[in-house]
Amino acid sequence: MKRPWVRTTLGNGLQVVVVEAPGAPLAELRLVVPYALTDPREAAARELLAARLGTSSTTRDRQAVADRTADLGAELSTVVTVEQLLLSVSVLSEGLEGTLELLGDLLIRPAHRDLPAAPPPSPRPAGPRTALRRAVLTHAFGPHPLAAAPPPPRAVTTDDLYAFHRRAVVPAGSVLLVMTGADPDRVLRLVAEHLGPWTGGPSGLTLPPFGRTAPAPGRLALRHPGADQALLLTAGPAVPSTGPGHAALHLAQLVLGGHASSRLTRRLRERHALAYAVSAALRENAAGSWLEVECAGAPGTADRLAAEAADVLRELAEDGPTPQEAERARRYAAGFTRFALATRAEEASALAGFAARGVDVDWLPAYAEAVGGVTHAEVAAACRAFLQPEKTLLATADGSGRTAGNEGRAGNEGQEGKA
Structure with a gap:
């Protein structure tokens, strides 16, 4: 409201x-x-x-x-x-x-x-998930504080x-x-x-923008000996939440992997039983914005996870979602908007976040109206623009030794990562 x-x-x-x-x-x-x-x-x-x-x-x-x-x-x-x-x-x-x-x-x-x-005691070495996320951000956008390893305590x-x-x-x-x-x-x-008597600032403690506005695509494979699962993490192009076309991209992201009946969930969990955790999300902060897919499966399945995810991206980019999928995503987005404002405490936190980003505090209700007006054709167009696997960095981490093929390829540069 x-x-x-x-x-x-x-x-x-x-x-x-x-x-x-x-x-x-x-x-x-x-x-x-x-x-x-x-x-x-x-x-x-x-x-x-x-x-x-x-x-x-x-x-x-x-x-x-x-x-x-x-x-x-x-x-x-x-x-x-x-x-x-x-x-x-x-x-x-x-x-x-x-x-x-x-x-x-x-x-x-x-x-x-x-x-x-x-x-404080020295932190333990980064686990496979943290190492993979740092590698993805670095390869996709270049060196950045978000991807830097912490200094010694x-x-x-x-x-x-x-x-x-x-x-x-x-x-x-x-x-x-x-x-x-x-x-x-x-x-x-x-x-x-x-x-009013409080003084000082501004502090300058804000994230610098990424070196690239769109992620560098390619394939990156990390080996993490002893990891008890295979991980997939991607970085694809996106548009900021206040930019034109974000509402259509949001629905495309939900069709891809944003809820229980999404394409990725049905393909990776229900059809092939490859992954037990599947999600797709739009990430955004002062550094930039990107579309992220994250999956976790059994050791040794990293390449298969990447291949299947790339196929799902390609299918949606080429054919778009069905009208039923787009409508299901729209209903989910509307319900999530209401849930985010369910209590006054949650509402206050959300509104404070909008205010800190410099947008009107009633941005979310206006955004919900925008989502309701997105057409099926606009969702299909967002899929064509943003879900092409050729525009996406697909990165994996696995602990079962060398993955089958494609190890260490990021863009056109062959390199093997060891976390």
């Missing part, structure tokens, strides 16, 4: 979005902070800060913050993605002002006490953590979304009062 909303930017650069939810017993707050790992040397401080953010300030220790949160009837959590830090608060409506005061205290006057004295000092907090947790470039039944003008005044 579309809700009334207002959007403004404070003098410190913080974007504030207030979404009206009349009668809501809870207020939902979502603070989205750019938090991409752009410098591997900051990895340890980035991880530690995310774990400690919101736990104490110079005026409140950890217990005092917990007591104040309980008094307000609030729940606070922090989630980190490849490009953002999301701080979420659900609070009783009458506790909104107290929550904004607490949030301002934690952001403006952080306290990082009792840091670990020793560096090191101890983080108090000075390190405060310095990174000052750089990363800043208002300029961040977005605060408040979904509440309170008067929007009053909410904006409260936000300005408690978060």
